[in-house]
Amino acid sequence: xxxxxxxxxxxxxxxxxxxxxxxxxxxSTAPSASAAKKADIKVGLVISxxxxxxxxxxVQKNGAELAVSRINAAGGVNGANLxxxxxxxxxxxxxxxxxxRKQVGQDRVVAILGPTxxxxxxxxxxxxxxxxxxxxxxSNTGDGIVGKCSWGTCDYIxxxxxxxxxxxxxxxxxxxxxxxxxxxxxxxAQDDKFSSDGFAIFKKNLESAxxxxxxxIAFSKTDVDLSTQVTAALAESPDAIVDSSLxxxxxxxxxxxxxxxxxxxxxxxxxxxxPAIIASAGQAAEGAVSGTAWYLSNADPVNKDxxxxxxxxxxxxxxxxxAQAYSAIYILVxxxxxxxxxxxxxxxxxxxxxxxxTGVKTPLGEFSFNSSHDVNQxxxxxxVKGGLFTQIN
Amino acid sequence: xxxxYNAIFIGSIYALFALGFTLVFSVLDILNLAHPALFTxxxxxxxFAMQQGVPAGLAVLVAFVVCGVAxxxxxxxxxxxxxxxxxxxxxxxxxxxxxxxxxxxxIQLKYGPDLQAYPAGSLPADVFTVAGLQxxxxxxxxxxxxxxxxxxxxxxxxxxxxGRELRALAENxxxxxxxxxxxxxxxxxxxxxxxxxxxxxGALYGFATNSPFSQMGLNFELKAFAVxxxxxxxxxxxxxxxAYLLSFGEVASLTFLPSELRDAFAFGxxxxxLVVRPSGILGxxxxxxx
Amino acid sequence: xxxxxxxxxxxxTTIGFIGINAILALSVxxxxxxGQLTLGNAAFMGIAAYTSALLTLKAQVPxxxxxxxxxxxxGAISVPLGATVFRLRGVYLAIATLAFGEVVRVVxxxxxxxxxxxxxxxxxxxxxLWHIFASLLVIAYVCARLRISSVGRAWAAIREDEVAAASQxxxxxxxxxxxxxxxxxxxxxxxxxxxxxxxxxxxxxxxFARAVQILVFAIVGGVPNVLGxxxxxxLLTALPAALQPLQEFRDILQGAILVLVIVYLPxxxxxxxxxxxxxxxxxVGAQDVA
Numbered sequence: 001x002x003x004x005x006x007x008x009x010x011x012x013x014x015x016x017x018x019x020x021x022x023x024x025x026x027x028s029t030a031p032s033a034s035a036a037k038k039a040d041i042k043v044g045l046v047i048s049x050x051x052x053x054x055x056x057x058x059v060q061k062n063g064a065e066l067a068v069s070r071i072n073a074a075g076g077v078n079g080a081n082l083x084x085x086x087x088x089x090x091x092x093x094x095x096x097x098x099x100x101r102k103q104v105g106q107d108r109v110v111a112i113l114g115p116t117x118x119x120x121x122x123x124x125x126x127x128x129x130x131x132x133x134x135x136x137x138x139s140n141t142g143d144g145i146v147g148k149c150s151w152g153t154c155d156y157i158x159x160x161x162x163x164x165x166x167x168x169x170x171x172x173x174x175x176x177x178x179x180x181x182x183x184x185x186x187x188x189a190q191d192d193k194f195s196s197d198g199f200a201i202f203k204k205n206l207e208s209a210x211x212x213x214x215x216x217i218a219f220s221k222t223d224v225d226l227s228t229q230v231t232a233a234l235a236e237s238p239d240a241i242v243d244s245s246l247x248x249x250x251x252x253x254x255x256x257x258x259x260x261x262x263x264x265x266x267x268x269x270x271x272x273x274x275p276a277i278i279a280s281a282g283q284a285a286e287g288a289v290s291g292t293a294w295y296l297s298n299a300d301p302v303n304k305d306x307x308x309x310x311x312x313x314x315x316x317x318x319x320x321x322x323a324q325a326y327s328a329i330y331i332l333v334x335x336x337x338x339x340x341x342x343x344x345x346x347x348x349x350x351x352x353x354x355x356x357x358t359g360v361k362t363p364l365g366e367f368s369f370n371s372s373h374d375v376n377q378x379x380x381x382x383x384v385k386g387g388l389f390t391q392i393n
Numbered sequence: 394x395x396x397x398y399n400a401i402f403i404g405s406i407y408a409l410f411a412l413g414f415t416l417v418f419s420v421l422d423i424l425n426l427a428h429p430a431l432f433t434x435x436x437x438x439x440x441f442a443m444q445q446g447v448p449a450g451l452a453v454l455v456a457f458v459v460c461g462v463a464x465x466x467x468x469x470x471x472x473x474x475x476x477x478x479x480x481x482x483x484x485x486x487x488x489x490x491x492x493x494x495x496x497x498x499x500i501q502l503k504y505g506p507d508l509q510a511y512p513a514g515s516l517p518a519d520v521f522t523v524a525g526l527q528x529x530x531x532x533x534x535x536x537x538x539x540x541x542x543x544x545x546x547x548x549x550x551x552x553x554x555x556g557r558e559l560r561a562l563a564e565n566x567x568x569x570x571x572x573x574x575x576x577x578x579x580x581x582x583x584x585x586x587x588x589x590x591x592x593x594x595g596a597l598y599g600f601a602t603n604s605p606f607s608q609m610g611l612n613f614e615l616k617a618f619a620v621x622x623x624x625x626x627x628x629x630x631x632x633x634x635x636a637y638l639l640s641f642g643e644v645a646s647l648t649f650l651p652s653e654l655r656d657a658f659a660f661g662x663x664x665x666x667l668v669v670r671p672s673g674i675l676g677x678x679x680x681x682x683x
Numbered sequence: 684x685x686x687x688x689x690x691x692x693x694x695x696t697t698i699g700f701i702g703i704n705a706i707l708a709l710s711v712x713x714x715x716x717x718g719q720l721t722l723g724n725a726a727f728m729g730i731a732a733y734t735s736a737l738l739t740l741k742a743q744v745p746x747x748x749x750x751x752x753x754x755x756x757x758g759a760i761s762v763p764l765g766a767t768v769f770r771l772r773g774v775y776l777a778i779a780t781l782a783f784g785e786v787v788r789v790v791x792x793x794x795x796x797x798x799x800x801x802x803x804x805x806x807x808x809x810x811x812l813w814h815i816f817a818s819l820l821v822i823a824y825v826c827a828r829l830r831i832s833s834v835g836r837a838w839a840a841i842r843e844d845e846v847a848a849a850s851q852x853x854x855x856x857x858x859x860x861x862x863x864x865x866x867x868x869x870x871x872x873x874x875x876x877x878x879x880x881x882x883x884x885x886x887x888x889x890x891f892a893r894a895v896q897i898l899v900f901a902i903v904g905g906v907p908n909v910l911g912x913x914x915x916x917x918l919l920t921a922l923p924a925a926l927q928p929l930q931e932f933r934d935i936l937q938g939a940i941l942v943l944v945i946v947y948l949p950x951x952x953x954x955x956x957x958x959x960x961x962x963x964x965x966x967v968g969a970q971d972v973a
Contacts, residue, residue: 097881189800490895
């Protein structure tokens with residue numbers, strides 16, 4: 001009986017998976033109707049629509065889709081329609097690898113944007129690298145994502161999301177020179193990659209700036225209450241409390257600090273760069289400082305145009321993640337326009353053009369890649385004033 | 394000391410959460426893994442009510458009722474059919490996992506996965522000082538409310554007829570039925586209370602953090618196990634005791650141990666209690682059938 | 684043919700994980716078959732994953748040897764654990780093993796060599812699909828043979844009634860421990876294979892969520908025979924992939940399917956094969972003994 005069942009099992013498994021495989025997966029898979037029209041160009045988007053990263057995924061999808069529809073309305077890529085193939089990485093390494101494998105093997109996209117979380121990226125990017133499909137990371141800000149990748153050769157991987165290793169030094173600099181910070185307590189979530197990477201970067205930069213770290217306090221990203229840790233931090237009387245974590249713990253910390261010592265300066269990393277901080281922490285968020293790749297009230301004309309278009313289409317303000325996804329599409333399209341003979345799979349032809357990217361106008365400012373395939377843009381150090389992120393550098 | 398106040402606050406939330414969980418477990422032997430989802434539902438029901446202009450206090454009551462009803466529905470849909478078929482006890486746990494998936498996703502579809510916030514100004518934000526300690530109105534009220542609910546539940550279980558029925562049901566369902574107890578009604582009451590309490594815990598915790606989000610219940614799930622075991626399975630005062638022991642233990646270990654090992658303390662303690670005294674501190678049932 | 688190849692390439696990960704999850708489900712099956720409810724196998728998986736990955740990454744140990752070391756270490760650790768908790772039953776045992784799992788996770792987070800919160804990256808991707816399915820076949824065969832052997836019969840007797848089994852001269856503790864250790868070895872093997880399948884691992888992957896997931900595979904599949912866990916794992920792994928097109932509503936459908944399966948087949952999917960037999964028996968008036 002066992003042997004027959006094993007056989008049936010294999011068939012069952014493959015059939016079940018097949019049901020998903022033949023289904024429609026793209027957000028807008030337009031069939032190439034007439035022969036005269038140029039073939040569609042497929043671009044992959046792998047983001048967290050479910051799981052813990054799904055706080056960011058949906059807005060990334062919005063930003064990318066907005067960019068794609070505007071580009072197509074303006075004539076596409078030299079006449080060819082751009083098609084976005086969206087897949088969910090489920091915020092897990094398995095999900096990310098599966099999505100990447102599918103887009104590379106089945107959809108045969110020219111490039112992939114994503115995945116959402118750095119945790120997923122270190123597992124999924126190698127898949128694209130071995131398939132020679134260029135990747136633009138749109139929200140991975142940890143170390144080892146581009147240039148000298150922690151997992152091996154990664155010359156097909158690019159990054160459009162400002163890395164913490166570029167942003168944090170600017171933040172620390174502003175803290176020291178403009179805000180007179182001489183001592184800090186460094187708090188961080190120890191069990192997620194983004195926060196632990198940020199912690200290491202903060203520590204390095206604080207030390208080289210000559211700022212004393214009076215205490216390091218680790219907590220868990222799942223902690224339901226941080227009042228104990230904040231009390232311990234305030235007991236050291238630092239000039240500033242530095243928090244390397246995602247938005248959830250950041251809100252808890254801001255609120256506790258505001259209760260116990262109003263006016264205490266709190267400095268954060270990229271986890272602070274979301275309107276949810278202001279909405280949930282309210283008055284407690286006033287004065288919080290962070291370094292960001294983008295902020296809403298940036299008066300740059302390209303940004304204002306983006307914000308207006310986003311608001312018109314989605315009825316809400318965009319955030320940094322939407323802006324980075326939107327910008328990445330424009331950056332990719334800029335490279336595609338310079339690539340001769342765009343066909344389904346372009347490998348190094350596209351990669352070489354992406355490398356040459358320079359002076360692309362995006363809501364993030366003027367954009368180019370540096371020699372490590374990393375972001376070359378202005379860093380905005382912002383502070384929450386009157387419920388809005390305001391630039392202070 | 395500030396830290397003691399913190400411990401009391403978080404212990405109160407643990408207790409409210411664990412009480413609902415323990416209630417269903419002691420009366421029906423079911424590990425209801427949908428409890429965290431009901432907790433979350435409470436926070437969002439309150440959010441919805443307050444967005445319609447309902448004041449915070451009333452919103453908590455709304456959360457209690459809505460979640461209570463949800464709990465009864467949960468039982469009808471996911472657990473009652475299993476009881477009818479004499480299913481093995483673990484199948485109820487699996488069923489509850491399925492319901493939890495659905496419920497949390499539904500909340501996400503309506504509100505999005507992001508952190509939400511209660512309407513500005515709807516929650517008290519003032520801070521006051523007592524004997525050199527800095528306390529805040531919101532959390533003090535929450536603590537008082539939580540303690541009141543715990544007392545009310547204890548009274549209900551010890552002194553009322555419903556409480557006697559629940560205790561009989563916990564001892565021996567068959568005998569309870571033979572004694573003329575309306576078992577179905579008692580079970581419905583159990584779920585109503587359990588889910589209602591869970592929902593209130595969620596609403597109160599949501600107020601305290603002002604950042605309700607769809608995954609908020611999951612971090613409490615593990616703590617609930619710890620609370621149940623340390624305090625004693627199937628014991629309501631035990632759950633309360635366990636909750637405060639856990640919260641004080643966590644605060645203490647934060648002060649004396651390197652912060653990375655704090656969770657290890659909680660679970661290490663849990664392990665030791667299980668090995669040394671599985672019935673917990675106040676529990677009556679020693680070792681049990683599967 | 685080209686399409687089939689493309690499809691296969693794209694779904695490699697899912698197919699691989701069907702196999703890995705089936706092995707994990709079998710690791711829990713072994714203990715469930717003796718009536719022990721363990722939530723520790725995710726931790727054993729993690730211990731072996733980190734061990735084997737560190738060996739191949741830092742010490743260039745050949746792949747099969749690294750897998751073996753990982754699995755053996757998990758097995759070794761399971762011995763004192765099993766001996767400590769053998770007196771616990773049911774939910775208590777589950778929680779004790781869960782506590783153990785959390786302690787392991789915290790230790791991983793606190794130990795620098797494991798990469799702590801950042802996890803391990805750049806693990807050589809040595810695992811191929813045939814490794815996974817060959818392992819599954821061997822492990823399934825061994826489990827099936829054990830089940831029909833005198834060891835398996837002793838396990839079943841222990842599950843039915845420990846006291847009766849002991850009075851029949853079965854060394855209960857030794858057999859329970861054996862099942863526990865075998866489960867850990869199998870879970871460890873799966874951990875090593877999985878770690879080399881995906882290039883990167885993180886502590887989060889081996890926590891409470893994973894432990895519950897494995898348990899769900901085994902119970903949804905059914906405990907009476909070896910086929911059950913494999914079926915459960917295959918269905919529940921392929922399901923999210925198959926439901927991908929539904930994106931937004933995928934979780935809801937998954938939850939609904941889980942509830943439906945467990946309510947209609949509370950003893951697991953594999954009982955579907957027994958239904959015809961028991962229907963025949965009922966017609967004849969005989970009772971279903973199993």
